[in-house]
Each structure stands twice: as C-alpha cells, then as structure tokens.
Amino acid sequence: MSADSSSNSTCPANSMEGELPGGMEGRGTLKLVFTVVSALMVGLVMFSFGCSVEIRKLWSHLRRPWGIAVGLLCQFGLMPLTAYLLAIAFSLKPFQAVAVLIMGCCPGGTISNVLTFWVDGDMDLSVSMTTCSTVAALGMMPLCLYLYTRSWNLTQSLTIPYQSIGITLGSLVVPVAFGVYVNYRWPKQAKVILKVGAIVGGILLLVVAVTGVVLAQGWNTDVTLLIISFIFPLIGHAAGFLLALLAHQSWQRCRTISIETGAQNIQLCVAMLQLSFTAEYLVQLFNFALAYGLFQVLHGLLIVAAYQAYKRWQKSERRRQHPDCPEAGYENKPRETSAFLEEDDGAAVTLRPSGPEQQHRVAE
Template sequence: MRPNCSSSSACPANSSEEELPVGLEAPRNLELVFTVVSAVMMGLLMFSFGCSVEIRKFWAHIRRPWGIAVGLLCQFGLMPLTAYLLAISFSLKTIQAVAVLIMGCCPGGTISNVFTFWVDGDMDLSISMTTCSTVAALGMMPLCLYLYTWSWNLTQNLTIPYQNIGITLVCLTIPVAFGVYVNYRWPKQSKVILKIGAIVGGFLLLVVTVAGVVLAKGSWNSDPTILIVSFIFPLVGHVAGFLLAFLTQQSWQRCRTISLETGAQNIQMCIAMLQLSFTGEHLLQMFNFPLAYGFFQLLDGLLIVAAYQVYKRRARNKLRMGRPGCAGVRHDGTLRGVNAVLEGTEETSATPDSLEPEGLRAALKPVGHIPSCE
C-alpha cells in the first residue's frame, strides 16, 4: 500500500520540510530532543513493568493464548469496525474519515500498561497483548485498511510505517526482557522498581502528551465533529473490549486488562503513517484527530483508574466495618480477600455477585488464619 511515485514533489516521500503547514513546523532540535526523551522514557517504563512479569505466567499466556486471542479480536476486529461506523455516522470528509480509520487499525499503545497496573490488571497479559498486537499490525493494518477503504475511491495510497512498528517492538521487547530477568533474580528489588516506574511513568506520560500537543499546536481547529468522534471512540473501545471479554468468560482481572488495551491505541504509529502517506496540505486537516484522541484516551484512562481505586477502597472499608469486634484479626485477611476477588485470578475467578459485600465475605472463607466471629 505504498504510493507509486518517483520524483514528483507531491509524493509524501519526496516532500520537503518547507511544504509542511505552519502549524506542524517545529524547531528540529526541539523535535529531536522530544523524540529521544520519549524513547528513553518508554524504555525505562517498559523495563519497570517487565519487573512485574513472571516467566511462568507469561509462558502460560503464550501456551494458552485465549486472553491474547480475545484481545486481538478487539484490537483488529472491534476497533476498525467502530472507526468505520463512526466515520459513516458522522458523515466525515473522506480525508478525516481516513485518519479515524487509521487510528482504529493501529495496535495497542504502551499507555495501557500504566493504566492496567493501577487497576490491578493482569500485567503479564497486558504486556503480551501489546507486543502481540504490534507484531500482528504488520499484516492486519494493511488488511483492515484495504477492506474498509476499497469503497472510498482514495486517490492517495497509504504507507504502512513498518520501520516505526519495528522500533516499537524493540522498545517493547528488550526493556521488558531485562525487567523479567531482574524479577527472576531479585524479586524484592523488582517490586520497588515497579512501584517507582508506575508513578514516574504516569507523570511522564502526562508530560509527553502535553508536549506533543504544544509541538503541533497549530494543527488544532474548531471542528466540533472531530472532537466528538475523538471523545466517543476510546470510550466505545473500552466498553466493547470489556463486554467481549466478559462474554467470553474471562476473569474480572482480564476483563479490565482487555478493556484498557482495546481503547488505548498507539498514537505515535498513527501520526507516523499520516506523515508518510499524505502531504502537508492534507496533514493540516488530519493531524488534529490523533492529538484529540490521545488527550481523551489519557483522560478516560485516568477516570477509569480513579473510579476503580474509589470502588476498591469502599469495598475494603465495608469489610473492615462489617464486624467491628473482629476488626483487629480480620484486617490482613480482609485485604487479601478483597484483592483475591478484585484480581479475579484463575484459581478464584469472580462472578458478578462476588463483587457485592456478601460475595466478598464468601471469598474470605478460605483464608485459614481468620477466626470465626459468629
């Protein structure tokens, strides 16, 4: 799907910097620093999350990739279809509809790993899903784009950013591999690294998002339709991913993980594909969508994390207050019982009823050192 051109100045591959719209221009040194800092930050972030990966659990996901398969179905089935339906429903211009569709066909972004950690999700599944969706994007991106754009009669061919996909894979696999090794050799130290990485990573992702918007501030326009679509799109992804995981009888922990992985797209890959495939004139009309999507994606993730943390705290407080006479002896077991239900591990998968107080109390019964207070 690469444009067939040789020396024409209209070809994106031959266009110079002077042809970019004023709003997309940035000082070369500042842009280089931003790129390098982002790459280093992402590498350190994935290293810290790699410290949460256990080889046994990770290998179990590879051997029985049911969770990964559901995630890939969400990523390259639900998201491109949602993008196409949104473009048709809102009667977007062809150039804008293509930007929305490209975003829907991109693999999962690493921001989902940060959010997964803060909602007690399955980090092994999250990292394996991000890696597998990036590998699958080599074939699924061109396939999905061909299927959904063949009726649009595009005059501009689309260029898949294979180099960008390769760089993303390197930034994922190498730091994660080092993190897995550290977790294997020094499990206590790896927990400290993971906590620090999650806090610093969340803050740096916010900084990078703001910096990216500032670097391309001239690309924003006042088109409310694009803003509405960029607001709805990640929300639909989160909800659809959660529902499909629930319908396929995944644990609550996996449902949360797949939901976040589905709604979080690789913004950098979408921007790279737009830059490779379109001229500066077209970019000015398309660039605002990935930036708006990135902003709402970050906002949605923060809201989901906040809602989960509030719910988790209330569940713990209810269990602590449930039997005042046993508060002292039940404290540790209560926290363990709540975590067992909220995590929804394979051994103690939660049902919808188990999220209620009675179900949570039932989940505490197997904890051996909790005395009966009847």
C-alpha cells in the same frame, strides 16, 4: 499499500502516545526534547513493568492464549469496525475517514501498560497483548485498511510504516525481557524498580497530556474529528470490557482487555499519516491524532481515579463489616489473579491456608 523504506520515517524507540508531527513551525525544539525524553522514560517504564511479569504466568498466557485471542479480536475486529461506523455516521470526507480508520487499525500502545498497572490489571496479559498486537499489526493493518477503505475512492496510496512497527516492537520486547530476567533473579529488587516505574509512567502520562494541549494551540480544528477523537477511546474501552465479559474472563482480565482495546499506538498512526498524505491534509489529521492521544490519556486517568475510589470504598466496607480482622476479604485476590491460568495454579491457590482454622487442618 506499500512499505516505508526511507530514513525520514524512522521513529525513535517509543511506543508511547505522543510522537509529534514534523513540519510545524516554531515547535522543532519541543519536538526533539519531547521525543528524546519520552523515549528514555518509555524504556524505563517498560523495563519496570517487565519486573512485574512472571515467566510461569507469561508462559501460561502464551500456551493457553484465550485472553490474548480475545484482546486481538477487540484490537483488530472491534476497533476497525468502530472506526468505519463512526466515519459513516459522521459523513466524513474520504481523507478524514481514512485517518480515523488508520487510528482504529493501530496496535495497542505503551499507555495501556501504565493504566493497567494502576487498575490492578493482569500485567502479564497486558504486556503479552501489547507485544502480540504489534506483531499482528504487520499483517492486520494492511488487511483491515484494504477491506474498509474500499468504500471510498482514494487519490493517494496508503503506506504501512513497517520500519516503525519493527522499532516499536524492539523497544517493547527488549526492556520487558530485561525486566523479566531481573524479576526472575532478584525478585525483591524488582518490586522496588516496579514502584519507580509506576511513578515514572504516571509522570509520562501527564507530560503527554500537557504536550498535546500545548501543540494543539492555534491549529485548525475540525469539530467533527474532535468529537470522534473524544468518543472513540470510550467506545473501545466499553466494547473491550463487554466482549471480555461475554468470553467469561475474570474481572481482572476484563479491566486489562478494556484498557488495551481503547489505547492505540499514536506513534504508528502519525508515522502512517506522514507517509500517506500531502501537507494540505496533514495539519488537520495531526490534530485528530494528537486529540485522540490526549483524550485517551484523560479517559485513562479518569478510569484509574474511579477504580482507586471504588477500591478505597471497598476496603472501608470490609473494615466496617470485619473490624476485628482488617485483612478480611483479601484472600480472594490471588484467586482472581490466577483465574483462567493453569489448573495447577488454581489448585495452589485453593490449598493456601487463609486462617488459623485452615492452618490447623493442614497441620493435622
């Protein structure tokens, strides 16, 4: 395995799934427009999500990184293992198996931050996990690929896109850092920016999905790879949720880790495929990468829709059971948000008055 040092492997500052393959005839203009627009939108989305991050909670995650550790175990433990088992189960050819393994070894992508917001996940943990997994990918991607690819005799050497990983990391950290600063200095304005970014993120997901469908038309399709691209994200979501649940994480963190596990950085996968395979294999492998990106967007939108439907049902049940108190049942939400953080944070939640009786006791 080697590092890329050529300039043609440099990708834009865009960690959102959707980096388009080069060399496809008749799609150069679409590729350029999509790359520029998505890069700008991703920068805005990450800046806006940074406006939801509180320094105190972010520091709590970094000082007690139990949630981050569980997420990294899912990202570089469960996903590469799942990729290897899928390659064995479907009896893939060596170059196909390696492509699936590359996808499984990639860090989390920006799509996970967008989906986490829409399922009321822990944004501090989500941003921390995406950043840490991108940093860890510098060492974990070569290690995982070395361990799992020994089962096949490869005729080509795999090239790790370190330059693209660095650009992805910079495009993630810089906008988020600005967003955290804005939230610290101007919290009211940060809420408005967050709402705008959430809308832009939703639009970006739709753009990625539509673009993937357009680019996939007329391509040579391998049914086995399409089946794997469909089930792989689902396995990641389910395995991440179960592992987080076994690690006694809160429901909010379980949702976050589940989303982060199933959402891979397609850009890095495509960059590595370009650097490692010849043209005769690239069309089929690009098809797999785009299909994975498309399906993980569709799966994510279905998860968001299911969660929002459950949320509305839960709200209607609360109103039906407590018609005289519309806000009944919401006092537990801050407790979930602060679960597994500092003990002082939890104490602060329990001391918050939640009704007239408690306020009267505090006054006494």
